[in-house]
Amino acid sequence: MYKNYKNWVLITGLLALIVVALGAYTRLSDAGLGCPDWPGCYGFLTVPKHEADIAQAAQSYPDMMFETAKAWKEMIHRYFAGTLGLLILALFVYAFLKRQSPTTPVKLPLLLLLLVIFQAALGMWTVTMNLQPLIVMGHLLGGFSILALLTLLYLRLNAKPIMGGDAGARRYFGLSLVALSVLIIQIALGGWLAANYAAPHCNGLPLCSNAQPFSLSSVFQLPLEHGNYEFGVLSQQARMSIHLLHRIWALVTCIVLALIMWRIYSRAYSQKIKSCAVSVLVVLFCQIALGLAVVHWHIPLSMALAHNLMAAILLLTLIRLCYYLKART
Numbered sequence: 001m002y003k004n005y006k007n008w009v010l011i012t013g014l015l016a017l018i019v020v021a022l023g024a025y026t027r028l029s030d031a032g033l034g035c036p037d038w039p040g041c042y043g044f045l046t047v048p049k050h051e052a053d054i055a056q057a058a059q060s061y062p063d064m065m066f067e068t069a070k071a072w073k074e075m076i077h078r079y080f081a082g083t084l085g086l087l088i089l090a091l092f093v094y095a096f097l098k099r100q101s102p103t104t105p106v107k108l109p110l111l112l113l114l115l116v117i118f119q120a121a122l123g124m125w126t127v128t129m130n131l132q133p134l135i136v137m138g139h140l141l142g143g144f145s146i147l148a149l150l151t152l153l154y155l156r157l158n159a160k161p162i163m164g165g166d167a168g169a170r171r172y173f174g175l176s177l178v179a180l181s182v183l184i185i186q187i188a189l190g191g192w193l194a195a196n197y198a199a200p201h202c203n204g205l206p207l208c209s210n211a212q213p214f215s216l217s218s219v220f221q222l223p224l225e226h227g228n229y230e231f232g233v234l235s236q237q238a239r240m241s242i243h244l245l246h247r248i249w250a251l252v253t254c255i256v257l258a259l260i261m262w263r264i265y266s267r268a269y270s271q272k273i274k275s276c277a278v279s280v281l282v283v284l285f286c287q288i289a290l291g292l293a294v295v296h297w298h299i300p301l302s303m304a305l306a307h308n309l310m311a312a313i314l315l316l317t318l319i320r321l322c323y324y325l326k327a328r329t
């Protein structure tokens, strides 16, 4: 039974990765408003198919343009996300029933359950508030957080302690948390960039070829008073600055993570810690290359999607390192 539970945690983690990818696909292919209501689609449980249903949908939402392909992208994301929510509920119920057992943590599944409920609310607000950028960014961060907590739960259940400990590397747990914070800021800036449709507003490499100057204050402008935020509402200068800040912080992320990983690698004597630090470096390199490719090839959907997934993988590899640095033997 316990072995099955471990397998279910793994399956739930893989499903969370698929849900994050489907969410990115929906957002990046501009299908976020494919269904203008929640949890149904134009008042139906599935995408309206018959002519009479489509006519009724058009009548109920006269301001919306019904597009079958966009509606399906949105609904498939919701079906997968709903399944993920049910699996997380099942993990919590099992952990609660086995709460006396020291090998089954209960706080982590509870946190996951609360987070997935909040994430569903964010998904609803994304639609009902017509892609308000703060909500869209929050929804992206919520997905990454669920993935991160499932990874932690998987590690708690499966990770083998490092033989003899690794006191040399263990001292760097605090620094690994610094690296994690820098990365989380970079992921949030990426979400802010995408939620404000700022990708096409900075064309050159490494800097933007736009004429306007960079403005830090415009990056944190909160557009609140608009009825619909699809395709962005901020000025050209604000979007260029948001994009540029994501690149500048990418440089900071790269330097901070590279220095900290090198330090941990050179001080660790366990192979496990060394390999965790190397994986962070390899994934970081791929992520920077993908970011550059997204700009160079004018934001092809496949690359933007890969850039999103690589950000998630980078977060997970860093969490794995933090876990092993902290885990008691």
Ligand code: HEM
Pocket: 024, 027, 028, 140, 183, 186, 187, 188, 189, 190, 191, 193, 194, 195, 197, 198, 199, 246, 247, 250, 253, 254, 284, 287, 288, 290, 291, 292, 294, 295, 299, 304, 307, 308, 311, 314
């Ligand atoms: C550690 C480095 C980086 C991380 C963790 C990171 C993370 C992210 C994330 C999470 C997104 C949001 C994707 C989505 O909404 O699905 C994003 C978007 C984006 N990033 Fe990065 N990024 C990094 C480096 C870079 C670099 C170096 C560049 C370019 C020079 C870049 C260019 C972009 C662009 C253009 C988008 C918007 C994609 C779109 O809206 O279609 N990123 N990034």
